[in-house]
Amino acid sequence: MKVEDSSANATRCLCPGCPTYNECMKGKDQRLFCSRGATECDPKPKGCICGECPVWSDYDLGSYYFCMSGPAT
Secondary structure, X not given: OOOOOOHHHHHHOXXXXXXXXXXXXXXXXXXXXXXXXXXXXXXXXXXXXXXXXXXXXXXXOOOOOHHHHXXXX
């Protein structure tokens, strides 16, 4: 199930609290990578909290690091 790119999902998104979320992503206020796609900010994997995210859970997503890999399909 594809994740709806909505303000409600963006509000519930935990991306800004993720250890991999970097200053570039913060400066561009990026989030909801599971819907919007990978960032151009070149993140380095430092841990992932996708499994704790209500959006991840609601859409039954099975993978992680959407900020690097792109949107859920």
